[in-house]
Amino acid sequence: MNPPIPSLRGAKRRSNPAGAGRCTGLLRFARNDVVGVALALLIILPTPALADSSLPPAALADTQLADPRQERQARALMDEIRCLVCQGQSIADSNAEMAGDMRALIRRRIQAGERPESIRAWLIARYGHWVSYDPPLEPVTWPLWGLPALLILAGLWLARGRFKRRSG
Amino acid sequence: MRTRLILWVPLAGFAILAALLLRPLLSPPQRDIPSALIGQAVPEFALAPGAEGRPGLASADLRRGRPQLVNIFASWCLPCRVEAPQLAELARRGVPVVGVAVRDRPEDLARFLAAYGNPFQAIGDDRDRQVQLALGSAGVPETFVVDGRGTIRHQHIGAIMAEDVPAILAAYEAAR
Numbered sequence: 160m161n162p163p164i165p166s167l168r169g170a171k172r173r174s175n176p177a178g179a180g181r182c183t184g185l186l187r188f189a190r191n192d193v194v195g196v197a198l199a200l201l202i203i204l205p206t207p208a209l210a211d212s213s214l215p216p217a218a219l220a221d222t223q224l225a226d227p228r229q230e231r232q233a234r235a236l237m238d239e240i241r242c243l244v245c246q247g248q249s250i251a252d253s254n255a256e257m258a259g260d261m262r263a264l265i266r267r268r269i270q271a272g273e274r275p276e277s278i279r280a281w282l283i284a285r286y287g288h289w290v291s292y293d294p295p296l297e298p299v300t301w302p303l304w305g306l307p308a309l310l311i312l313a314g315l316w317l318a319r320g321r322f323k324r325r326s327g
Numbered sequence: 328m329r330t331r332l333i334l335w336v337p338l339a340g341f342a343i344l345a346a347l348l349l350r351p352l353l354s355p356p357q358r359d360i361p362s363a364l365i366g367q368a369v370p371e372f373a374l375a376p377g378a379e380g381r382p383g384l385a386s387a388d389l390r391r392g393r394p395q396l397v398n399i400f401a402s403w404c405l406p407c408r409v410e411a412p413q414l415a416e417l418a419r420r421g422v423p424v425v426g427v428a429v430r431d432r433p434e435d436l437a438r439f440l441a442a443y444g445n446p447f448q449a450i451g452d453d454r455d456r457q458v459q460l461a462l463g464s465a466g467v468p469e470t471f472v473v474d475g476r477g478t479i480r481h482q483h484i485g486a487i488m489a490e491d492v493p494a495i496l497a498a499y500e501a502a503r
Contacts, residue, residue, distance in 0.1 A: 211403070212403045212429070212431065213435075214432065214454070217455050243360055244465075256430070260430075260455065260457075260460065263455065264457065264460060283363075284363060284463075285362060285363055285364060285461070285463030286360055286362070286363060286463055289360065
Protein backbone atom coordinates (compact mmCIF):
# COMPACT_ATOMS: atom_id res chain seq x y z
CA MET A 160 0.00 0.00 0.00
CA ASN A 161 2.80 2.39 0.78
CA PRO A 162 4.21 3.83 -2.39
CA PRO A 163 7.99 3.48 -2.49
CA ILE A 164 9.48 6.87 -1.79
CA PRO A 165 11.46 7.62 -4.90
CA SER A 166 14.97 8.36 -3.83
CA LEU A 167 17.54 9.91 -6.09
CA ARG A 168 20.04 10.14 -3.31
CA GLY A 169 22.19 7.26 -4.53
CA ALA A 170 22.21 8.46 -8.11
CA LYS A 171 23.07 11.99 -7.04
CA ARG A 172 25.94 10.90 -4.90
CA ARG A 173 27.49 8.97 -7.75
CA SER A 174 26.89 11.52 -10.45
CA ASN A 175 29.43 14.20 -11.02
CA PRO A 176 27.86 16.62 -13.49
CA ALA A 177 30.78 19.02 -13.67
CA GLY A 178 33.44 16.33 -13.95
CA ALA A 179 31.58 14.11 -16.39
CA GLY A 180 31.35 16.87 -18.97
CA ARG A 181 35.00 17.90 -18.79
CA CYS A 182 37.08 14.82 -18.15
CA THR A 183 37.15 12.12 -20.82
CA GLY A 184 38.73 9.76 -18.30
CA LEU A 185 35.47 9.80 -16.40
CA LEU A 186 33.36 8.88 -19.42
CA ARG A 187 32.97 5.31 -18.32
CA PHE A 188 31.66 6.45 -14.98
CA ALA A 189 29.42 8.93 -16.72
CA ARG A 190 27.88 6.13 -18.75
CA ASN A 191 27.29 4.19 -15.54
CA ASP A 192 25.69 7.31 -14.20
CA VAL A 193 23.28 7.48 -17.12
CA VAL A 194 22.22 3.91 -16.40
CA GLY A 195 21.90 4.73 -12.72
CA VAL A 196 19.79 7.79 -13.35
CA ALA A 197 17.63 5.89 -15.84
CA LEU A 198 17.06 3.18 -13.24
CA ALA A 199 16.24 5.81 -10.63
CA LEU A 200 13.73 7.36 -13.04
CA LEU A 201 12.18 3.92 -13.54
CA ILE A 202 11.58 3.79 -9.80
CA ILE A 203 9.77 7.12 -9.97
CA LEU A 204 7.57 6.08 -12.92
CA PRO A 205 5.00 3.94 -11.08
CA THR A 206 4.35 6.67 -8.53
CA PRO A 207 0.61 6.56 -7.86
CA ALA A 208 -1.71 9.47 -8.47
CA LEU A 209 -1.30 12.48 -6.21
CA ALA A 210 -2.58 11.34 -2.84
CA ASP A 211 -0.56 13.48 -0.48
CA SER A 212 -0.02 17.20 -0.17
CA SER A 213 3.25 18.88 -1.03
CA LEU A 214 3.65 20.33 2.46
CA PRO A 215 6.44 18.94 4.65
CA PRO A 216 5.45 16.33 7.27
CA ALA A 217 4.00 17.60 10.54
CA ALA A 218 6.55 18.76 13.12
CA LEU A 219 6.31 15.75 15.44
CA ALA A 220 5.44 13.14 12.80
CA ASP A 221 8.97 11.74 12.60
CA THR A 222 10.69 13.51 15.49
CA GLN A 223 10.98 11.78 18.84
CA LEU A 224 9.92 13.55 21.99
CA ALA A 225 12.76 14.82 24.17
CA ASP A 226 11.50 12.93 27.21
CA PRO A 227 12.25 9.21 26.63
CA ARG A 228 9.44 8.13 28.92
CA GLN A 229 6.90 10.20 26.96
CA GLU A 230 8.33 8.96 23.66
CA ARG A 231 7.95 5.37 24.88
CA GLN A 232 4.31 6.04 25.76
CA ALA A 233 3.69 7.68 22.38
CA ARG A 234 5.37 4.81 20.49
CA ALA A 235 3.34 2.21 22.37
CA LEU A 236 0.12 3.98 21.43
CA MET A 237 1.18 4.50 17.79
CA ASP A 238 1.80 0.75 17.47
CA GLU A 239 -1.84 0.16 18.40
CA ILE A 240 -3.57 2.80 16.29
CA ARG A 241 -4.61 1.76 12.81
CA CYS A 242 -3.66 3.88 9.84
CA LEU A 243 -6.78 5.21 8.11
CA VAL A 244 -5.10 5.24 4.71
CA CYS A 245 -3.01 2.06 4.67
CA GLN A 246 -5.59 0.05 6.55
CA GLY A 247 -3.91 -2.96 8.11
CA GLN A 248 -0.82 -1.03 9.14
CA SER A 249 -0.33 0.82 12.38
CA ILE A 250 0.40 4.52 12.16
CA ALA A 251 3.87 3.73 13.49
CA ASP A 252 4.56 1.57 10.43
CA SER A 253 2.72 3.54 7.76
CA ASN A 254 4.35 6.34 5.86
CA ALA A 255 1.07 7.76 4.63
CA GLU A 256 0.91 11.48 5.26
CA MET A 257 -2.20 11.10 7.39
CA ALA A 258 -0.42 8.57 9.61
CA GLY A 259 2.31 11.17 10.12
CA ASP A 260 -0.30 13.72 11.14
CA MET A 261 -1.76 11.23 13.60
CA ARG A 262 1.68 10.49 15.05
CA ALA A 263 2.18 14.23 15.47
CA LEU A 264 -1.20 14.50 17.19
CA ILE A 265 -0.31 11.69 19.62
CA ARG A 266 3.15 13.09 20.39
CA ARG A 267 1.81 16.60 20.91
CA ARG A 268 -0.88 15.42 23.30
CA ILE A 269 1.48 13.15 25.24
CA GLN A 270 3.89 16.07 25.48
CA ALA A 271 1.07 18.17 26.92
CA GLY A 272 0.65 15.55 29.62
CA GLU A 273 -2.38 13.68 28.30
CA ARG A 274 -2.70 9.97 29.17
CA PRO A 275 -2.32 7.57 26.20
CA GLU A 276 -5.63 5.90 27.07
CA SER A 277 -7.48 9.20 26.84
CA ILE A 278 -5.95 9.86 23.38
CA ARG A 279 -7.01 6.38 22.31
CA ALA A 280 -10.53 7.09 23.59
CA TRP A 281 -10.54 10.39 21.66
CA LEU A 282 -9.64 8.57 18.44
CA ILE A 283 -12.17 5.79 19.09
CA ALA A 284 -14.86 8.42 19.63
CA ARG A 285 -14.13 9.62 16.08
CA TYR A 286 -13.28 6.50 14.11
CA GLY A 287 -14.83 3.70 16.14
CA HIS A 288 -13.12 0.74 17.83
CA TRP A 289 -11.82 -0.19 14.43
CA VAL A 290 -9.04 2.41 14.77
CA SER A 291 -7.53 0.65 17.79
CA TYR A 292 -5.60 -2.62 17.57
CA ASP A 293 -6.41 -3.31 21.21
CA PRO A 294 -10.06 -4.36 21.19
CA PRO A 295 -11.79 -3.95 24.56
CA LEU A 296 -13.43 -6.92 26.26
CA GLU A 297 -17.14 -6.43 25.64
CA PRO A 298 -20.03 -8.64 24.49
CA VAL A 299 -19.23 -8.10 20.80
CA THR A 300 -15.59 -9.05 21.19
CA TRP A 301 -15.80 -11.85 23.71
CA PRO A 302 -15.49 -14.58 21.02
CA LEU A 303 -12.22 -12.94 20.03
CA TRP A 304 -10.86 -13.30 23.54
CA GLY A 305 -12.68 -16.50 24.44
CA LEU A 306 -11.97 -18.52 21.29
CA PRO A 307 -8.29 -19.22 22.04
CA ALA A 308 -9.17 -20.58 25.46
CA LEU A 309 -12.00 -22.64 23.97
CA LEU A 310 -9.69 -24.02 21.28
CA ILE A 311 -7.11 -25.05 23.88
CA LEU A 312 -9.82 -26.78 25.91
CA ALA A 313 -11.07 -28.53 22.75
CA GLY A 314 -7.53 -29.60 21.95
CA LEU A 315 -7.04 -31.00 25.45
CA TRP A 316 -10.32 -32.85 25.13
CA LEU A 317 -9.22 -34.33 21.79
CA ALA A 318 -5.86 -35.34 23.21
CA ARG A 319 -7.45 -36.77 26.35
CA GLY A 320 -7.94 -40.22 24.82
CA ARG A 321 -4.31 -40.53 23.81
CA PHE A 322 -3.00 -39.65 27.27
CA LYS A 323 -5.34 -42.18 28.82
CA ARG A 324 -4.18 -44.98 26.53
CA ARG A 325 -0.52 -44.23 27.17
CA SER A 326 -0.82 -44.15 30.94
CA GLY A 327 -3.04 -47.20 30.98
CA MET B 328 -20.56 -44.40 11.76
CA ARG B 329 -20.44 -41.64 14.35
CA THR B 330 -16.67 -41.85 14.69
CA ARG B 331 -16.32 -41.69 10.90
CA LEU B 332 -18.24 -38.43 10.85
CA ILE B 333 -16.14 -36.99 13.67
CA LEU B 334 -13.03 -37.60 11.59
CA TRP B 335 -14.25 -34.95 9.16
CA VAL B 336 -14.65 -32.28 11.81
CA PRO B 337 -11.02 -31.07 11.75
CA LEU B 338 -11.08 -30.85 7.95
CA ALA B 339 -14.34 -28.90 8.05
CA GLY B 340 -12.87 -26.62 10.69
CA PHE B 341 -9.80 -26.10 8.56
CA ALA B 342 -11.92 -25.33 5.49
CA ILE B 343 -13.94 -22.72 7.40
CA LEU B 344 -10.79 -21.13 8.79
CA ALA B 345 -9.12 -21.13 5.37
CA ALA B 346 -12.18 -19.50 3.80
CA LEU B 347 -12.24 -16.86 6.53
CA LEU B 348 -8.55 -16.10 6.04
CA LEU B 349 -8.57 -16.27 2.24
CA ARG B 350 -11.47 -13.87 1.78
CA PRO B 351 -9.70 -10.72 3.01
CA LEU B 352 -6.48 -11.94 1.38
CA LEU B 353 -8.08 -12.11 -2.07
CA SER B 354 -9.97 -8.83 -1.73
CA PRO B 355 -8.01 -6.71 0.74
CA PRO B 356 -10.40 -4.77 2.93
CA GLN B 357 -10.06 -1.11 2.05
CA ARG B 358 -13.19 0.35 3.39
CA ASP B 359 -14.80 3.68 4.07
CA ILE B 360 -14.53 4.72 7.68
CA PRO B 361 -17.62 6.65 8.69
CA SER B 362 -17.17 9.27 11.36
CA ALA B 363 -18.46 8.15 14.74
CA LEU B 364 -19.51 11.75 15.41
CA ILE B 365 -22.68 11.64 13.31
CA GLY B 366 -25.51 12.78 15.54
CA GLN B 367 -23.11 14.61 17.83
CA ALA B 368 -21.95 18.21 18.09
CA VAL B 369 -19.14 19.49 15.91
CA PRO B 370 -15.95 19.57 18.03
CA GLU B 371 -14.68 23.01 18.99
CA PHE B 372 -12.24 24.50 16.52
CA ALA B 373 -11.25 27.82 14.98
CA LEU B 374 -9.37 27.94 11.69
CA ALA B 375 -7.66 30.93 10.11
CA PRO B 376 -8.79 31.96 6.61
CA GLY B 377 -7.37 29.66 3.98
CA ALA B 378 -7.96 31.83 0.94
CA GLU B 379 -8.06 35.50 0.07
CA GLY B 380 -11.54 37.03 0.16
CA ARG B 381 -13.14 34.37 2.36
CA PRO B 382 -13.33 34.30 6.16
CA GLY B 383 -11.90 31.44 8.17
CA LEU B 384 -14.06 28.81 9.79
CA ALA B 385 -14.84 28.15 13.44
CA SER B 386 -17.24 25.70 15.06
CA ALA B 387 -19.28 28.72 16.24
CA ASP B 388 -19.97 29.52 12.55
CA LEU B 389 -21.74 26.16 12.30
CA ARG B 390 -24.26 27.04 15.02
CA ARG B 391 -25.87 29.98 13.27
CA GLY B 392 -29.32 28.45 12.96
CA ARG B 393 -29.08 27.21 9.38
CA PRO B 394 -27.74 23.90 8.10
CA GLN B 395 -24.52 23.98 6.11
CA LEU B 396 -22.32 21.66 4.09
CA VAL B 397 -18.82 21.35 5.46
CA ASN B 398 -16.60 20.20 2.63
CA ILE B 399 -13.20 18.73 3.54
CA PHE B 400 -11.04 19.30 0.50
CA ALA B 401 -7.55 20.15 -0.75
CA SER B 402 -5.99 21.60 -3.87
CA TRP B 403 -3.76 18.51 -4.17
CA CYS B 404 -6.73 16.14 -4.10
CA LEU B 405 -7.80 14.95 -7.54
CA PRO B 406 -11.33 13.76 -6.64
CA CYS B 407 -11.94 17.27 -5.23
CA ARG B 408 -11.66 18.58 -8.78
CA VAL B 409 -14.20 15.99 -9.90
CA GLU B 410 -16.76 17.06 -7.29
CA ALA B 411 -16.31 20.82 -7.90
CA PRO B 412 -19.21 21.11 -10.41
CA GLN B 413 -21.56 19.29 -8.00
CA LEU B 414 -20.56 21.58 -5.12
CA ALA B 415 -21.19 24.57 -7.38
CA GLU B 416 -24.59 23.15 -8.26
CA LEU B 417 -25.47 22.69 -4.57
CA ALA B 418 -24.35 26.25 -3.83
CA ARG B 419 -26.41 27.49 -6.79
CA ARG B 420 -29.46 25.79 -5.28
CA GLY B 421 -28.96 27.84 -2.12
CA VAL B 422 -27.13 25.30 0.04
CA PRO B 423 -24.49 27.13 2.11
CA VAL B 424 -21.12 25.44 1.57
CA VAL B 425 -18.08 26.05 3.78
CA GLY B 426 -14.68 24.47 3.29
CA VAL B 427 -11.93 22.97 5.40
CA ALA B 428 -8.74 23.07 3.30
CA VAL B 429 -6.49 20.25 4.43
CA ARG B 430 -2.70 20.69 4.32
CA ASP B 431 -2.75 23.42 1.73
CA ARG B 432 -0.80 26.52 0.82
CA PRO B 433 -2.74 29.75 0.18
CA GLU B 434 -1.23 30.11 -3.30
CA ASP B 435 -2.09 26.50 -4.28
CA LEU B 436 -5.57 27.01 -2.89
CA ALA B 437 -6.04 30.24 -4.86
CA ARG B 438 -4.99 28.45 -8.06
CA PHE B 439 -7.38 25.58 -7.32
CA LEU B 440 -10.32 27.91 -6.61
CA ALA B 441 -9.59 29.95 -9.74
CA ALA B 442 -9.51 26.81 -11.89
CA TYR B 443 -12.40 24.80 -10.42
CA GLY B 444 -14.66 27.44 -8.92
CA ASN B 445 -15.21 28.73 -5.41
CA PRO B 446 -18.58 27.72 -3.96
CA PHE B 447 -17.33 28.30 -0.39
CA GLN B 448 -18.68 30.99 1.92
CA ALA B 449 -15.81 30.41 4.30
CA ILE B 450 -12.57 28.43 4.04
CA GLY B 451 -10.62 27.30 7.08
CA ASP B 452 -6.91 26.58 6.76
CA ASP B 453 -6.45 23.13 8.34
CA ARG B 454 -2.74 23.02 7.70
CA ASP B 455 -1.89 20.32 10.23
CA ARG B 456 -5.06 18.28 9.60
CA GLN B 457 -6.20 18.69 13.20
CA VAL B 458 -9.78 19.67 12.36
CA GLN B 459 -10.11 16.86 9.85
CA LEU B 460 -9.02 14.37 12.52
CA ALA B 461 -11.25 16.03 15.12
CA LEU B 462 -14.24 15.57 12.79
CA GLY B 463 -13.50 11.87 12.34
CA SER B 464 -12.84 12.32 8.64
CA ALA B 465 -10.48 9.78 7.12
CA GLY B 466 -9.68 11.38 3.78
CA VAL B 467 -10.41 14.03 1.18
CA PRO B 468 -12.90 14.80 -0.11
CA GLU B 469 -15.57 14.31 2.50
CA THR B 470 -18.68 16.38 3.10
CA PHE B 471 -20.61 16.77 6.33
CA VAL B 472 -24.15 18.10 6.64
CA VAL B 473 -24.27 20.11 9.88
CA ASP B 474 -27.60 21.41 11.18
CA GLY B 475 -28.26 24.89 12.57
CA ARG B 476 -27.34 23.86 16.11
CA GLY B 477 -23.95 22.52 15.08
CA THR B 478 -24.90 18.83 15.12
CA ILE B 479 -23.40 16.59 12.44
CA ARG B 480 -26.31 15.03 10.56
CA HIS B 481 -24.81 13.29 7.58
CA GLN B 482 -21.46 12.39 6.10
CA HIS B 483 -20.65 11.82 2.46
CA ILE B 484 -17.36 10.00 1.89
CA GLY B 485 -15.53 10.59 -1.38
CA ALA B 486 -16.28 12.92 -4.26
CA ILE B 487 -19.88 14.09 -4.66
CA MET B 488 -20.92 12.75 -8.05
CA ALA B 489 -23.98 13.97 -9.96
CA GLU B 490 -26.00 10.98 -8.70
CA ASP B 491 -25.11 11.83 -5.08
CA VAL B 492 -26.61 15.33 -5.22
CA PRO B 493 -30.23 14.29 -4.44
CA ALA B 494 -29.17 12.38 -1.31
CA ILE B 495 -27.15 15.35 -0.08
CA LEU B 496 -30.01 17.75 -0.82
CA ALA B 497 -32.33 15.41 1.10
CA ALA B 498 -29.94 15.31 4.08
CA TYR B 499 -29.72 19.10 3.95
CA GLU B 500 -33.52 19.46 3.88
CA ALA B 501 -33.83 16.99 6.75
CA ALA B 502 -31.40 19.08 8.80
CA ARG B 503 -33.48 22.25 8.43
